[in-house]
Amino acid sequence: MITRTVRHMCLGTRSHNRWLQLRFHSTSPAIFEDVGKAGFIIKSSSTNVFENLALEDWIHDNVDLQKRSILYLWRNSSAVVIGRHQNPWQECNLRLMRQMGMPLARRRSGGGTVFHDLGNINMTFFTSKKKYDRHRNLSVVTSALKNLRPGLDVQSTERFDILLNGQYKISGTAAKLGRTSAYHHCTLLCSADRSVLSPVLKSSFQGIKSNATPSVPSPVKNLFDEDPTLDSETIMTALACQYNREFGFDSPVHEVDPGDEDCWPGIQKMAEELRTWEWVYGRTPKFSVCTDFHVHVGSSNAKVTFNLDIKHGIIENCSMDMPTEWLPKNVSDEFSSFLKGCKYCPNEMAALVAAFLRATHLGTESSSRMYCLCENVIANM
């Protein structure tokens, strides 16, 4: 069905697919089509986190995994990836990420927040639900590493982490189960930039009350720190070999382009969906923000208490408390009512504040106070 059509799509329409055909002459370009093969290894040529995540979804939705299993190797340029049911405001420093131009992605599997960069390898093990076995998959990783460097102390734990020297986490796991198939993916820290990893994974927001899945922070280390001769390419090759050995496959590593719409029809739309604000932020489980801040304007200062209820990333309820002589109550009440229905997003807020300040006649003093108050509110987004 779908696999037959993948071959039809891949052949001939684009020149680089022909090249693919020539390069892997011994195997069919429609990599999943080859009837004799039960296992396939693919490696992404893209470092775009949204494209790579979209390919994971595409395979999960479209490929028949009852009779074949797939190992998918991928790396992303710097990004933070949160789990399906997590709260990004709680998990990472969004402000710092915005300044650095670092994207935030939400994956479809559960689990905690991770930092990705080119020094981190991601691997996804696709199987049927019957063959879903995370411990076995992790043994592929630990065996591959031990074959490369016999002295290396790497072990998987009951919680599906992999520890180096018994204390440093070098790999975390998450999984997604559908009706008939499943995937288990995990990270592997080879040479990630730890000077970026730490600050970016520290939340900068106060007063958040949420039931979202929290991340469990652990001390981490790169394999590179332990042995500088271990680089990502070497490790990925070793992983591919061990995967074949463990499951009795003999698949070469096929390089694939997750942006190729002909090969994976519908994938651009999937990647687009993963980029939308509605998915990344709007999928956050209900949470509330209770905070107070001191606002200084000229010689006056006031303590403002702020309460927000946020659902689907949109402010549902908002109340503000401040001394009435500092700002007229009708102004702060009107502002609160304007916040309702607004996305909990600094850019929307900035546009809203600008429009509100335009339309509300305030004296110079009140204007500055209002402006200052808004800046504080936005800083917490």
Next chain:
Amino acid sequence: MEVTVKEWYVKEGDKVSQFDSICEVQSDKASVTITSRYDGVIRKLYYDVEDTALVGSPLVDIETDRGQEGSPEEDVVETPAVSHQHTHQEMKAQKAQATPAVRRLAMENNIKLSEVVGTGKDGRILKEDILNFLAKQTGAILPYEGEQQVVQPAVRRTTDTTFKPDKAPAASYPVAAGSRPVFTGKDRTEPLKGIQKAMVKTMTAALKIPPFGYCDEVDVTQLVSLQKELKVLAQSRGVRLSYMPFFIKAASLGLFHFPILNASIDEGCQSITYKASHNIGLAMDTPQGLVVPNVKRVQTLSIFDIAVELNRLQSLGASGQLGTADLTGGTFTLSNIGTIGGTYANPVILPPEVVIGALGKIQVLPRFNTQGDIIQAHVLSVSWSADHRIIDGATMCRFSNLWRSYLENPASMALDLK
């Protein structure tokens, strides 16, 4: 074994088909999608979001045609049930056959393949079947469109009149940015919220201002050739130079002579505040709606400085990252509608300002020169709206003439540049 219910995709009373997703549960770092085993109507949900559920206990009640049947919770995580063989086989028979291109067409139009009758071999769904299905839904015959041309939203281009006269303007019809529209044939009511509400308030306040309009034409032939030259120089400094910095600087030079156009009137109309700083705003169309970021203290900036600022604001606007500092404090606004199209307009004054200028597109038109010969001239149309409570026609006209003279003879700007 316990799991946490994380998200419901259905609620009580919803109709579900077999294999529709019902909910998402989380167990032990694994996210599991649980699907319906039956066609029917959801009668009861046994758990709320964030509740802990026991594997094996009832999850949801689905009423089928055969009567009420409790649906025991699907197996989760480690224990694939034998009954899956049964569902798996059923799935093979029921899964709609269609090529990826046909699936995409269906997806783009939000059509469930299960609802389409396939006329191909073995009930395979063909492209024609999707089109027929759509036609039935909308009551029209839809032409098959090829690759959808997505028009970039005007964010980046609003401040740049790069109308090239040598290119014959193609008879291109405006294509709405975004995906193919979905026809549901039903009215839809939503409450106004957030930014829309604020916009309504702004525009209602704007209506209180009695405006008068004043339009004119500017011969920008000399400006066009100057910009062409300077563009290269600016490029070498890493900055994109459009016409806007010239328009903005000329406006600021004009405001020195007519400071009342850079003023603000208080609510009770008791006093006018003449603003010292020329913070000239640029209307921008962004995903958040109409925002007006402004270039601060134009009176102290050179044309190059203004171009640098514009580049910064444009890239922030394009990525949706404009902050309050950039969006507030404007004293005078220019709206460049010419990048999208149009010549003359009736722009709305944005309080607390008192003037706004709308710039149309630059057209190449025949004009007479001083000898009476017909020549090719680059003509820009401008439409000003001003607050008639404090600004009279003569002032607006004189300001416009001064602004026009700077642009028609850009060398004259050099005399008055501070």
